Every structure is written in C-alpha cells, then in structure tokens.
Amino acid sequence: YQRRVRGRALDLILTGREISAEEAYQMGIVNRLVKDHLVKEEAENLAKLIASHPQECMRGDRLSCYNQQGKSLDAALSFEFEIGQSAIEKEGVHGAKRFVEKQKAKL
Numbered sequence: 781y782q783r784r785v786r787g788r789a790l791d792l793i794l795t796g797r798e799i800s801a802e803e804a805y806q807m808g809i810v811n812r813l814v815k816d817h818l819v820k821e822e823a824e825n826l827a828k829l830i831a832s833h834p835q836e837c838m839r840g841d842r843l844s845c846y847n848q849q850g851k852s853l854d855a856a857l858s859f860e861f862e863i864g865q866s867a868i869e870k871e872g873v874h875g876a877k878r879f880v881e882k883q884k885a886k887l
Contacts, residue, residue: 834875837867 840863848856
C-alpha cells in the first residue's frame with residue numbers, strides 16, 4: 781500500500797502534471813466528487829454533519845488516527861482507550877441521550 785501511495789506521490793511531484801478530479805478521486809487524494817454548482821452547498825452540509833457530532837470525541841478520534849501510525853496494535857488501542865475515556869467523561873451521557881432520542885424518532 782505505502783509503495784503504491786509513494787509511487788503516485790512521486791509521479792505527481794516529479795512530473796508536476798495536473799490531474800482531473802476523477803483521477804484525484806481514484807488515487808484517494810480526495811474523498812468525494814461534487815458537481816461545480818453544488819460545491820458550496822455540499823461543503824456546508826459536510827460542515828454541519830461534522831459539527832453535529834460530539835466535538836471532544838471527534839477531536840480525540842482525529843488525534844488517535846494521526847497518532848497510531850508506526851505504533852503496534854496494542855499501543856494504538858491503548859492510546860485510543862485513553863482518548864476515549866476522556867471523551868466519555870465529558871460527553872458520554874449527553875451523547876447517549878441524543879442517540880436514544882434519534883432512535884425513538886425513527887420509530
């Protein structure tokens with residue numbers, strides 16, 4: 781996997797070539813494609829979705845994702861547990877209540 785990513789990165793770095801949105805998507809450089817006239821609307825929708833989640837948990841998940849590279853599974857899970865404990869203490873009850881309310885609304 782890393783060789784393929786490095787190879788693609790070197791291709792772009794050494795050639796300086798421009799790539800299309802579709803190629804960027806296929807390479808994994810971008811996560812989604814949006815029609816030009818919907819860019820602002822889709823960006824705002826994505827921002828609202830991210831903002832609707834518990835922020836302490838989101839920050840912890842992001843930190844954990846970046847921190848686990850090069851670590852053993854045990855070390856990565858241990859770090860994830862530590863970060864998760866903090867988020868649960870700060871947002872757990874409120875988050876659980878929100879989840880239950882959403883489930884009741886679906887019924």
